[in-house]
Amino acid sequence: MPSLVIDGKEITADPGEKILWAALRSGIYIPNLCATEGAELPFGGCRLCLVEVEVGGRREMVTACSEPVQEKMKIYTYTEKIARMRRTAFELIMSDHHIDCKNCAKRKDCQLIRLASSLKMTLQPKTLRSLVRDLPVDDSHPLFTYDPKKCVKCGKCVFVCQGIGKSFLDFTYRGFEMVVTTFDHLPLSSLGCESCLECVKVCPTGALFLKESGGTADG
Amino acid sequence: MEESKQIEEILGRFHPERENLLPVLQEIQEKVGYLSREVMESVAHFFHLPPSEIFSVVTFYNQFRRKPPGRNPIHVCLGTACYLLGGNLILDAFSRELQIKKGDTTEDGNFGLESTACFGCCNVAPVVKINSQIYPKMTPGTVEEVIINLRDKDKKG
Ligand code: SF4
Numbered sequence A: 001m002p003s004l005v006i007d008g009k010e011i012t013a014d015p016g017e018k019i020l021w022a023a024l025r026s027g028i029y030i031p032n033l034c035a036t037e038g039a040e041l042p043f044g045g046c047r048l049c050l051v052e053v054e055v056g057g058r059r060e061m062v063t064a065c066s067e068p069v070q071e072k073m074k075i076y077t078y079t080e081k082i083a084r085m086r087r088t089a090f091e092l093i094m095s096d097h098h099i100d101c102k103n104c105a106k107r108k109d110c111q112l113i114r115l116a117s118s119l120k121m122t123l124q125p126k127t128l129r130s131l132v133r134d135l136p137v138d139d140s141h142p143l144f145t146y147d148p149k150k151c152v153k154c155g156k157c158v159f160v161c162q163g164i165g166k167s168f169l170d171f172t173y174r175g176f177e178m179v180v181t182t183f184d185h186l187p188l189s190s191l192g193c194e195s196c197l198e199c200v201k202v203c204p205t206g207a208l209f210l211k212e213s214g215g216t217a218d219g
Numbered sequence B: 001m002e003e004s005k006q007i008e009e010i011l012g013r014f015h016p017e018r019e020n021l022l023p024v025l026q027e028i029q030e031k032v033g034y035l036s037r038e039v040m041e042s043v044a045h046f047f048h049l050p051p052s053e054i055f056s057v058v059t060f061y062n063q064f065r066r067k068p069p070g071r072n073p074i075h076v077c078l079g080t081a082c083y084l085l086g087g088n089l090i091l092d093a094f095s096r097e098l099q100i101k102k103g104d105t106t107e108d109g110n111f112g113l114e115s116t117a118c119f120g121c122c123n124v125a126p127v128v129k130i131n132s133q134i135y136p137k138m139t140p141g142t143v144e145e146v147i148i149n150l151r152d153k154d155k156k157g
């Protein structure tokens, strides 16, 4: 079992395990948003999990959710450089997020709010201009609603839906225009979804939410 | 040849392996002009892939269009010379004027908008090609004029 040192603390990890999960299991928190345990690669690329690693005297910046552990690896989860890059990454995520916590279904259990407080930041970007796109809400499903204006493109819903063999959601377009959506933007109710609601469970934000939760997608 | 026959014929020449997805989509677009919802569904079926994945690929690449090109397909050159002389601004101006994005077609099917690579008229860059006619030395200001003229022509013709 590889043994490594994270922030001065020695831990052991499973061979090939990604740094992020090894750290979290040992009680060391590394911010993350798009990582799914068991997924080969992170789907989204939020870059919040950046850490610095040192192997054989070389030091570099890697994303903890994609980098496998190595024997004698030294990992620093918090340096000035990392803090700066994480702040930029978080601002980037929030710059096209429709912030509307008081009407939001996830206001009591929002990953973005937790991240903001752990990064000691506000939800509202301070240096980047906020540019929320005008994307239509999909209200068609009887049990849940999808509001792409709150989607942070973490890919967790894409991954679970794929895992149960349906793949109703996927990443589409690219760059700033990227949006997680259905085939040809068809309404969710028209696809044969059997309402397992796994996507709603994994969504870290108010983008996918149960109708009964009383959140709204407008306002 | 009828559209569905054409597509059948193209699919018939490929194995349903992932690496053939792009060539198949490219060839269909070349022959049929665009990738409709039905076409994307047939392709998904052929490759045993979820339709959402085909849609993901089709929207990722700028080369694919999902609507018929329109009666007046507008090709804005973004080759090096045109790009350096503001080809992007010309594209933006068309986009604003017609209220469509690149790769789209107006509701009435009148105009389509696309960008292309150099077509060898760099000496009069930035250049736009519409129905095989070249419009040289475009400026954002002349965009409206071009559209109005084409609309008029359409009404008369
Ligand atoms: S997901 Fe909802 S609760 Fe979280 S930051 Fe966005 S609006 Fe606020």
Ligand code: SF4
Residues within 6 Å of the ligand: A150, A151, A152, A153, A154, A155, A156, A157, A158, A180, A199, A202, A203, A204, A205, A207, A208
């Ligand atoms: S809808 Fe939710 S789970 Fe899906 S990509 Fe967006 S934020 Fe992630």
Ligand code: FES
Residues within 6 Å of the ligand: A031, A032, A033, A034, A035, A042, A044, A045, A046, A047, A048, A049, A050, A063, A064, A065, A066
């Ligand atoms: S958690 Fe690693 S890139 Fe998002």
Ligand code: FES
Residues within 6 Å of the ligand: B077, B078, B079, B080, B081, B082, B083, B117, B118, B119, B120, B121, B122, B125, B126, B127
């Ligand atoms: S670069 Fe536009 S015509 Fe050559």
